[in-house]
Amino acid sequence: MLGDNMRAFRESLGQNQSEFAAWLNERLRRKYDKQKISAWERGAERIPQAVSALLVKDIAASTGVSGPAFIVTVANQKGGVGKTTSAVNLASLLAKAGYRTLLVDADPQANASVHLGIPVKHLEAEKRTLYYALRDECALDDVLVQVDHSGLYVAPSSITLSEMEVELASEMGADHVLKGCLDSVAKTFDFIVIDTPPNLGRLTVNALAAAHSVLIPCQTETLAMLGIELLMRSVTKAQRRINHGLRVLGILPTMYDKRLTQDRETLAEMHQTYAGAMRIFPPLPSATLYPQSVKGGRALLEAMPDAPGADVYQAVYDTTVAERRKLLEAKHVA
Numbered sequence: 001m002l003g004d005n006m007r008a009f010r011e012s013l014g015q016n017q018s019e020f021a022a023w024l025n026e027r028l029r030r031k032y033d034k035q036k037i038s039a040w041e042r043g044a045e046r047i048p049q050a051v052s053a054l055l056v057k058d059i060a061a062s063t064g065v066s067g068p069a070f071i072v073t074v075a076n077q078k079g080g081v082g083k084t085t086s087a088v089n090l091a092s093l094l095a096k097a098g099y100r101t102l103l104v105d106a107d108p109q110a111n112a113s114v115h116l117g118i119p120v121k122h123l124e125a126e127k128r129t130l131y132y133a134l135r136d137e138c139a140l141d142d143v144l145v146q147v148d149h150s151g152l153y154v155a156p157s158s159i160t161l162s163e164m165e166v167e168l169a170s171e172m173g174a175d176h177v178l179k180g181c182l183d184s185v186a187k188t189f190d191f192i193v194i195d196t197p198p199n200l201g202r203l204t205v206n207a208l209a210a211a212h213s214v215l216i217p218c219q220t221e222t223l224a225m226l227g228i229e230l231l232m233r234s235v236t237k238a239q240r241r242i243n244h245g246l247r248v249l250g251i252l253p254t255m256y257d258k259r260l261t262q263d264r265e266t267l268a269e270m271h272q273t274y275a276g277a278m279r280i281f282p283p284l285p286s287a288t289l290y291p292q293s294v295k296g297g298r299a300l301l302e303a304m305p306d307a308p309g310a311d312v313y314q315a316v317y318d319t320t321v322a323e324r325r326k327l328l329e330a331k332h333v334a
């Protein structure tokens with residue numbers, strides 16, 4: 001939630017800042033004052049999660065709409081660079097803020113699904129995973145699972161999804177199968193985040209074809225730059241051939257240890273090479289809490305909102321929300 005959105009909502013209620021503070025205090029049992037509202041609206045202070053969640057729900061209720069979904073694909077063909085961790089934490093922040101959010105686990109490793117405590121073997125036995133929706137054996141809506149604690153929805157993966165790489169090769173309109181599935185639910189979500197496998201195969205291409213924006217997590221290590229270059233070639237091809245509207249949300253340097261020369265040099269090289277062309281988020285610090293959180297059944301930032309790197313994921317969240325707003329405004333004008 002941005003300050004401008006809050007101001008617009010307050011004005012739509014016909015309230016001044018003092019009245020709005022009282023309105024919030026009554027509903028949230030807090031003691032906010034006029035100065036606080038002003039600081040939030042000016043962007044001088046971050047709007048607390050509880051306030052933003054309440055307002056997002058109220059705005060959706062007052063307009064009677066959710067969606068259309070802004071779709072972010074998290075991609076990098078290199079393995080273990082933080083794609084799943086970023087997808088899970090971004091989706092969780094969006095859901096926690098009150099946005100209707102769907103996390104699509106498009107990786108046959110099913111790491112995002114398992115991370116969120118989803119019983120993938122059981123769902124696979126019941127044929128209720130993304131694979132069956134992509135094969136048109138059921139509607140995507142039928143495989144969605146709501147993760148109890150945050151309200152986040154997940155389209156779970158399973159190992160059978162790996163068969164899709166082969167099956168899609170002979171499918172008509174092979175690059176747009178995932179997009180077709182997402183179109184069926186895009187009106188009911190504000191955001192869809194797609195986690196992808198560590199390759200540039202059909203599933204990743206499908207995720208690039210379906211997205212408005214691609215987030216590129218990239219470990220600050222030697223050879224990382226080669227990986228970005230390769231991915232950027234695929235993104236450019238996708239923009240030219242299958243998805244003209246695709247934009248790069250930014251590069252997210254991950255697992256950064258500022259004590260290591262290699263990490264500092266790689267980060268500097270990322271800035272030298274790409275800073276003029278695309279956004280580079282601040283580096284996400286390396287922290288053992290991330291691997292430890294995998295067994296907890298929830299995103300680290302859901303369990304520990306102040307964990308190391310929270311400010312970086314907050315910046316990714318803010319950018320994602322701002323990009324959706326820009327897209328909606330552009331559509332409104334057009």
Ligand SMILES: Nc1ncnc2c1ncn2[C@@H]1O[C@H](COP(=O)(O)OP(=O)(O)OP(=O)(O)O)[C@@H](O)[C@H]1O
Nearest residue numbers: 079080081082083084085198255285286287290291
């Ligand atoms: N900031 C971080 N600091 C330390 N470890 C991290 C951080 N972010 C992620 N990790 C850990 O690094 C490992 C790889 O992360 P993750 O699974 O998110 O990468 P990935 O790119 O999705 O991998 P894959 O390509 O296999 O899908 C995991 O054990 C994860 O918990």
Ligand SMILES: [Mg+2]
Nearest residue numbers: 083084107111
């Ligand atoms: Mg992963």
